[in-house]
Amino acid sequence: MDYGNPNAGRMTAVEWLNExxxxxxxxxLWRLQNLLKRWRFELNSMADQIEDSDDTxxxxxxxxxxxGELLLDLLLFIKKHPDGSxxxxxxxxxxxPLEIPAWCRLTKNKLLESExxxxxxxxxxxxxxxx
Amino acid sequence: xxxxxxxxxxxxxxxxxKATVGFVVATAAxxxxxxxxxxxxxxxxxxxxxxxxxxxxxxxxxxPLTELIENFMEAGGRVIACAPCCKKRDIxxxxxxxxxxxxxxxxxxxxxxxxxxxxxx
Numbered sequence: 044m045d046y047g048n049p050n051a052g053r054m055t056a057v058e059w060l061n062e063x064x065x066x067x068x069x070x071x072l073w074r075l076q077n078l079l080k081r082w083r084f085e086l087n088s089m090a091d092q093i094e095d096s097d098d099t100x101x102x103x104x105x106x107x108x109x110x111g112e113l114l115l116d117l118l119l120f121i122k123k124h125p126d127g128s129x130x131x132x133x134x135x136x137x138x139x140p141l142e143i144p145a146w147c148r149l150t151k152n153k154l155l156e157s158e159x160x161x162x163x164x165x166x167x168x169x170x171x172x173x174x
Numbered sequence: 175x176x177x178x179x180x181x182x183x184x185x186x187x188x189x190x191x192k193a194t195v196g197f198v199v200a201t202a203a204x205x206x207x208x209x210x211x212x213x214x215x216x217x218x219x220x221x222x223x224x225x226x227x228x229x230x231x232x233x234x235x236x237x238p239l240t241e242l243i244e245n246f247m248e249a250g251g252r253v254i255a256c257a258p259c260c261k262k263r264d265i266x267x268x269x270x271x272x273x274x275x276x277x278x279x280x281x282x283x284x285x286x287x288x289x290x291x292x293x294x295x
Contacts, residue, residue, distance in 0.1 A: 107235075108235075109235065110198050110199070110201075110202050111197070111198040111199065111200070111201025111202040111204075111205060111242075111246075112198075112201065112237070112245075113205075114201070114202050114205030114206055115201050115202075115204055115205030115245070115249055116205070117205065118204075118205045118206070118207065119249070145206075146205070146206055149175075149206040149207060149208070150206060150207045
């Protein structure tokens with residue numbers, strides 16, 4: 044033992060993790076936790092899809108698109124539906140909470156519900172077909 | 175509220191990022207129901223040249239410039255390239271995307287004079 048070096052004889056965290064059972068167990072638990080997080084995310088996505096397929100409301104899935112691509116696709120989608128239709132939108136883009144309400148004001152469509160990433164929009168009976 | 179919108183783009187070879195974002199914003203305007211004009215001038219006219227546009231790929235989340243331009247025009251967006259800016263660079267109509275028009279400043283002035291807001295990149 045080198046008494047001149049204060050770190051002499053100390054294990055690094057990695058060495059400790061490799062050496063003791065508790066350390067190995069911690070690594071296993073950490074990996075398990077990450078796996079569970081991924082499963083939870085995938086299950087939520089599946090649940091959303093099941094919910095969507097049960098709902099007769101027209102559904103527009105913007106995925107992770109944003110800005111121009113999202114808005115143009117949404118406009119083209121809503122044009123296919125008659126005035127007064129209620130459209131359900133999913134937009135994962137972090138800008139969507141501001142973008143979607145602004146888009147509704149611009150196109151005169153009515154934002155009925157907004158709970159990111161899900162939005163419900165009623166197509167305007169008078170001006171929703173614009174553009 | 176104006177029903178028309180204008181995006182002027184003055185960069186492409188020098189700054190592909192600006193050309194890319196310019197077309198993204200133009201697409202947002204079009205997607206928001208605005209009759210939208212993109213006016214390309216100075217270095218920005220290179221965006222109208224198919225071979226040049228193909229070299230501008232900024233990467234995610236942006237689509238390649240070619241795709242942005244084609245989608246914009248296909249959805250009804252109008253693109254005009256400044257005539258003298260093209261002439262200075264020996265760019266002719268055959269090199270451009272099919273629906274791009276070459277015109278002078280009067281078209282831009284008329285579009286803006288009729289009330290279209292403008293954002294410049």
